[in-house]
Amino acid sequence: TKLVYDFTEGHKDLKDLLGGKGANLAEMTNLGLPVPPGFTITTEACRAFLGEGEEPAGLRDEVSAHLAALEEQMGKKLGQADDPLLVSVRSGAKFSMPGMMDTVLNIGLSDASVAGLATQSGDERFAWDSYRRLLQMFGRTVMGVDGDLFEDALTAAKKAKKAKSDLDLKAKDLKALVETFKQIVLKETGREFPQDPREQMDQAVRAVFDSWNGERARLYRRQERIPHDLGTAVNIVAMVFGNLGPDSGTGVAFTRDPATGHQGVYGDYLQNAQGEDVVAGIRNTLPLPELETIDKASFDELMRIMGILEKHYRDLCDIEFTIERGKLWMLQTRVGKRTAAAAFRIAVQLVDQGIVSMDEALQRVNGVQLGRLMFPRFDEEYVSGGHAARIAWGIAASPGAAVGKAVFDSYTAVKWSRSGEKVILIRRETNPDDLNGMIAAEGILTSRGGKTSHAAVVARGMGKTCVCGAEELDVDTKRRRFTAPGGVVIEEGDLVSIDGSSGHVYKGEVPVVASPVVEYFEGTLHAGADDADELVGAVHRLMAHADGKRRLRVRANADTAEDAFRARRYGAQGIGLCRTEHMFLGERRELVERLILADSETEREEALGELLPMQKQDFVRLFEAMDGLPVTVRLLDPPLHEFLPDITELSVRVALAEARGDSQENELRLLQAVHKLHESNPMLGLRGVRLGLVIPGLFAMQIRAIAEAAVERARAGGDPRPEIMIPLVGTVQELQLVRDEAEQVLASVRAANADSKSALKRLRIKLGTMIELPRAALTAGQIAEEAEFFSFGTNDLTQTVWGFSRDDVEASFFTAYLEKGIFGVSPFETLDVDGVGSLVARAVEDGRRTRPDLKLGVCGEHGGDPDSVHFFHQVGLDYVSCSPFRLPIARLEAGRAVV
Numbered sequence: 001t002k003l004v005y006d007f008t009e010g011h012k013d014l015k016d017l018l019g020g021k022g023a024n025l026a027e028m029t030n031l032g033l034p035v036p037p038g039f040t041i042t043t044e045a046c047r048a049f050l051g052e053g054e055e056p057a058g059l060r061d062e063v064s065a066h067l068a069a070l071e072e073q074m075g076k077k078l079g080q081a082d083d084p085l086l087v088s089v090r091s092g093a094k095f096s097m098p099g100m101m102d103t104v105l106n107i108g109l110s111d112a113s114v115a116g117l118a119t120q121s122g123d124e125r126f127a128w129d130s131y132r133r134l135l136q137m138f139g140r141t142v143m144g145v146d147g148d149l150f151e152d153a154l155t156a157a158k159k160a161k162k163a164k165s166d167l168d169l170k171a172k173d174l175k176a177l178v179e180t181f182k183q184i185v186l187k188e189t190g191r192e193f194p195q196d197p198r199e200q201m202d203q204a205v206r207a208v209f210d211s212w213n214g215e216r217a218r219l220y221r222r223q224e225r226i227p228h229d230l231g232t233a234v235n236i237v238a239m240v241f242g243n244l245g246p247d248s249g250t251g252v253a254f255t256r257d258p259a260t261g262h263q264g265v266y267g268d269y270l271q272n273a274q275g276e277d278v279v280a281g282i283r284n285t286l287p288l289p290e291l292e293t294i295d296k297a298s299f300d301e302l303m304r305i306m307g308i309l310e311k312h313y314r315d316l317c318d319i320e321f322t323i324e325r326g327k328l329w330m331l332q333t334r335v336g337k338r339t340a341a342a343a344f345r346i347a348v349q350l351v352d353q354g355i356v357s358m359d360e361a362l363q364r365v366n367g368v369q370l371g372r373l374m375f376p377r378f379d380e381e382y383v384s385g386g387h388a389a390r391i392a393w394g395i396a397a398s399p400g401a402a403v404g405k406a407v408f409d410s411y412t413a414v415k416w417s418r419s420g421e422k423v424i425l426i427r428r429e430t431n432p433d434d435l436n437g438m439i440a441a442e443g444i445l446t447s448r449g450g451k452t453s454h455a456a457v458v459a460r461g462m463g464k465t466c467v468c469g470a471e472e473l474d475v476d477t478k479r480r481r482f483t484a485p486g487g488v489v490i491e492e493g494d495l496v497s498i499d500g501s502s503g504h505v506y507k508g509e510v511p512v513v514a515s516p517v518v519e520y521f522e523g524t525l526h527a528g529a530d531d532a533d534e535l536v537g538a539v540h541r542l543m544a545h546a547d548g549k550r551r552l553r554v555r556a557n558a559d560t561a562e563d564a565f566r567a568r569r570y571g572a573q574g575i576g577l578c579r580t581e582h583m584f585l586g587e588r589r590e591l592v593e594r595l596i597l598a599d600s601e602t603e604r605e606e607a608l609g610e611l612l613p614m615q616k617q618d619f620v621r622l623f624e625a626m627d628g629l630p631v632t633v634r635l636l637d638p639p640l641h642e643f644l645p646d647i648t649e650l651s652v653r654v655a656l657a658e659a660r661g662d663s664q665e666n667e668l669r670l671l672q673a674v675h676k677l678h679e680s681n682p683m684l685g686l687r688g689v690r691l692g693l694v695i696p697g698l699f700a701m702q703i704r705a706i707a708e709a710a711v712e713r714a715r716a717g718g719d720p721r722p723e724i725m726i727p728l729v730g731t732v733q734e735l736q737l738v739r740d741e742a743e744q745v746l747a748s749v750r751a752a753n754a755d756s757k758s759a760l761k762r763l764r765i766k767l768g769t770m771i772e773l774p775r776a777a778l779t780a781g782q783i784a785e786e787a788e789f790f791s792f793g794t795n796d797l798t799q800t801v802w803g804f805s806r807d808d809v810e811a812s813f814f815t816a817y818l819e820k821g822i823f824g825v826s827p828f829e830t831l832d833v834d835g836v837g838s839l840v841a842r843a844v845e846d847g848r849r850t851r852p853d854l855k856l857g858v859c860g861e862h863g864g865d866p867d868s869v870h871f872f873h874q875v876g877l878d879y880v881s882c883s884p885f886r887l888p889i890a891r892l893e894a895g896r897a898v899v
């Protein structure tokens, strides 16, 4: 197979093979844009290298051939002494990934060719500057030398020369620095910096391959759920130079503001600089509009190209460019990352500009982003009322409101957050080593770097609040403190609040309020209202489109009338799961105790008789709240012991009473009963339908309460639509027994209400079951004979299919499993499609074969998880049910599953 592609041979849809960077460089080349020539080594070559530990056969020859063609085109050879061709070696995976070796610039420079570069450019300073950069980048990323050693040497050189910035260093200073750098490399690695240009290139390529498996890269992939077996491509690009004097420079740009989505001129530019200088914050960058006054021709050309790119990609693009002595070069583009708010705004802006259809716009946003928009913000009244102590103002890099204790290093961030503290990670600037801390922190604050700095880019990707470039802050990581203007000092552990939407930094804790998107769903803010911003309008339109498209219905998991009202506001089309557990707690617990301990039928009937009216009232309120929509009531599910006193406590009480000589008959009986009912695995014990079959009258009482509540509502002119759901069924016989019992109860309620047509109509109550045990899924065809509906209880099903208990394992071995890549994500969060999912699919098919009109839904946590919703759509469920707050996410994703 072909392992190397020239830029003229690729295109943007080859990201799997050429990586994102390579595919887009090829696309731009073929669009006729000014891209320096080069070629891409495929991800396949990387996978082969990582698998075998050496370059695949033929790679060297292919690289040689493409290099020869490049040399031919450029009219000079790599590292040629009198006029060297220089190249960059750039990693580029399918998904952009901080944490991998990024790029080595100026490959091909050596003791010999540095002179040639000086002569050819007529700029000796430039030549030595380029060489010292090569040593620095190569030394750090390819040879593994601690980058601080180079930085410290550079700082020392600047100090010695009283230089304010690197620009003040002269050719001879840089030449001396090159010597120092070489010594550092030799001392640290025991090896010389390679003088042979091809050797430099080959080593750099190998380092890129290896960086795929670096610790930080793996961590990032786990975070972002990127598969570990993709590998990275490597791009070899002819160098163009932004460090050739004031008429040269380098910059980054967006076709729209990645924070708000607004069109305009967004970006940063740095004169006389190379590569990462812009984002590394070594000097202060200029806002991109200023390029117009510096070099109008290049600016106009850049605007023209940005227009072409945005039209071509039909989306926001971000761009890296370099100007070499007045000539503009494009070095990278991609469809840009953006905040959740910008994603929604941009999607509808593109619709309004006639660039994409509503269906496509729906594809441009997702439920994870919608979830982010529902996060709270700082209380504006509190802030504008002057109650919040603002101590600094930085760049609003990634929105959200974060409050936490100040920490100044990643290690502390992780440590404190593990012990339950909320922390804000504060750094001068971040680098990939800070990734763990950034994950652990509520928010990130830096004193240096712009919207495209590492902190900003990574935080946006993670949906973390970030304020960067708060230059007024003097961050002293060694002493674990920062100083703000006016002598304010924040020490480690002090509370700070940062607002990633405004860039404000506050001392202390600022109260947080709901987001406008939540207010919109709550119905307190209307999309067209004056105070509703563009974002709410965008959410409104995209939600409406999703609702119009989706086939899946959405229901809520709700147990109370209040939850039910909220669920309706959030778009619920019914209740998919009403748990009845809580209806037996509190003061009713004692009645349950009596029920469990009853010696005689009379005692039991008495207890049930007292519970019945209470249960009934619960349902009346719920049916009223959900009037006209289905309400699936699950009969009592949890293990018995949850209703009984704690065995140890009770034993102690009884023992103490005995010692005092006033032991109570009742307590003793209770203790005996608790002993008898004690289980070592209660979750696999007496619960669900088993409970209903063992305690006579319990389910009958619940069913009667549901039926009588329906009658009461119907007689009051309401439209109650209860459905009865039996939990933890493993075999059709269990269901048969409950059904017989239910039919008797319903018949008696019907007989008592024969006078009311509407009541009788509402007493045709569906009876169905949860599918939450493997056996139920495997015998779904039989179970469907007795069940009018299935609701997949994917929480229990996941536990029983995997054989682990969620309460126990998430804290114990899940982290290890995630790290080892056994799971990409917890199976309790996103449905395990291969295992649990195949049981679901099979049960759907078998159940429908028995009963074609079988209603199918899901009521586990997965009902509100974006990926899982797509799966449930595909297997043909009728609805998903989730907590009220996740309903909008389910609606959006159900719509996205269709378009």
Ligand code: ADP
Pocket (backbone or CB within 6 Å): 036, 087, 088, 089, 090, 091, 102, 103, 105, 237, 238, 239, 240, 241, 242, 274, 275, 276, 320, 321, 322, 331, 332
């Ligand atoms: P990253 O993926 O971290 O952005 P890049 O491969 O894009 O890494 O390169 C880092 C920096 O070096 C970018 O600013 C890029 O524009 C610059 N760069 C890469 N190749 C060249 C080149 N051939 N000439 C000039 N600058 C380059």
Ligand code: MG
Pocket (backbone or CB within 6 Å): 102, 276
């Ligand atoms: Mg980089």
Ligand code: MG
Pocket (backbone or CB within 6 Å): 320, 332
């Ligand atoms: Mg780049």
